[in-house]
Amino acid sequence: MRWVYVALGLGAAVTLVPFVWLIRSALMQDAQMFVAPPEWIPDPFQWSNFTEALTAQPFGRYFVNTVVIAVISVLGTVVTCSIAAFSFSRLRWRGRDAVFAVLLSSIMLPYAVTLIPTFVMWQELGALDTIIPLTVPSWFAGAGGGVLNVFLLRQFFLTIPFELDEAAYIDGASPWRVFWTVVMPLSRPALIVVTIFTFIGTWNDFLGPLLYLTDEESYTLSIGLASFQSMYITQWGYLMAASAAVIAPIIALFFFLQRYFIEGVTLTGIKN
Template sequence: MRATRQRGRGRVAPTAGLRPPPGASRRRRRIGRALLYVVLVLGAVPTMLPFVWLIRSALMNDNQIFIAPPEWIPRPFEWSNFTGALTAQPFGRYLLNTMIIEVLVVTGTVATCSIAAFSFARLRWRGRNVVFAILLSSVMLPYAVTLIPTFVMWRSLGALDTFVPLTVPAFFGGAGGGVFNIFLLRQFFLTIPFELDEAAYIDGASPLRVFWSIILPLSRPALVVVTIFTFIGVWNDFLGPLLYLNDESKYTLALGLASFQSVYTAQWGYLMAASAAVIAPIIVLFFFLQRYFIEGVTLTGIKS
């Protein structure tokens, strides 16, 4: 018995000696996390460099912008570039036009794409998968292929130089990447348990009631993602307003900034300040909604 106990103790002792100290794994995780942060920071520096260059140039005069070697801190800060740039052209009017289009397009896109996605994800009807496959195949159709027929159609309807060609397609899921938004929302709707729908139908709810009271409240992250994508797409849209708008009083910010560039090419401080002012709302929007954005993109596609 004693020999057996001694042999047993002798076997346990080396195993206990090989165990790492209690704080070793914690230190290893901290080192790994620190290395990850260093890699992310090094990767973010090249991405942020053009934006930093834009901001420093917006606060410099034309002589400082292209000095060699480059100076990163303006001396002095030319805050007058922003006031001069924003008053050189009616950017207030451009902003109003852009926001009118934004409200209509975002509203139409979120409404129609969510309804279509609900039909593909939660309702059972004949030919659903075939129609969805045809819908996805339209993504492979280049935008340039439909550009001329669409322009001819709106011209025949007398809708040129109006906001109609830029807003009405959104209410049919055809603007701001409508097919992609339908796909994104459908994938998110599939992650919601179907037992919630069945319980609501047993209580006498209609599909519209299920969509409005159950699916939409649970799909807030995905809806925010669609809103952000649509907002950014309309905000940066240059080709659409260029094709359909002729009156300068109806210009959007993207088109107004392009016309500003052609007029004030030599005044780089004004041009950089105007560009920074146009980009700022997008950054603010993502800053306040980044939690919903990341959550919606992460959860979408978990269930197919």
């Protein structure tokens, strides 16, 4: 058993190398960053990279924009995907399994195939340079990558004993009441997993804001990071420092919800 922990520790150490490289690069001058053999300890520590990077662009505004988009997307995804998953797992209606199979088949459709038609649609609706194309799809279960979330929640809902639903129906509860008072409270781990996945996907999204946002006041953090790169020069110290600051909320969110995340992934697909 001891060797198992040693192997796991070595594997974890390997996966941390990119993160360590990011932090040490954020505290170095550009000339020191790419010397061979590589230096792992900055000399001297370039703490000014963080202050100068975060003030070189209006990252405060970018942060607010990103948080607004992420919160709206998380709320829409959790609400609509859970409703769809409840219908596919707890309700009986004709053609349910066929519709679910068609929904899952949409996963095989590459994002690039729908990219241009979707852009043209939002252009015709006059929604370009707004957060509408980045947030509204999350309020339609199955759109914006929500199919996997519907599948995950459906599998988790199937693990909840159906006897609880039957007892609620006998007491006169409606399907909506069963959904809100029975299924949702028991599905907190799975809902937290969907929340984490959606938040990370929205927080790191680069292509969506790049396509739909043109006003600098509407930029997100991912677009702000790209501003440190150009055709002729890349400000590596600023880029690494800003990247470390941007991923800090993601790391904090994961550690804060780690127990629920692991529990939700572990229990998904285990029935009764």
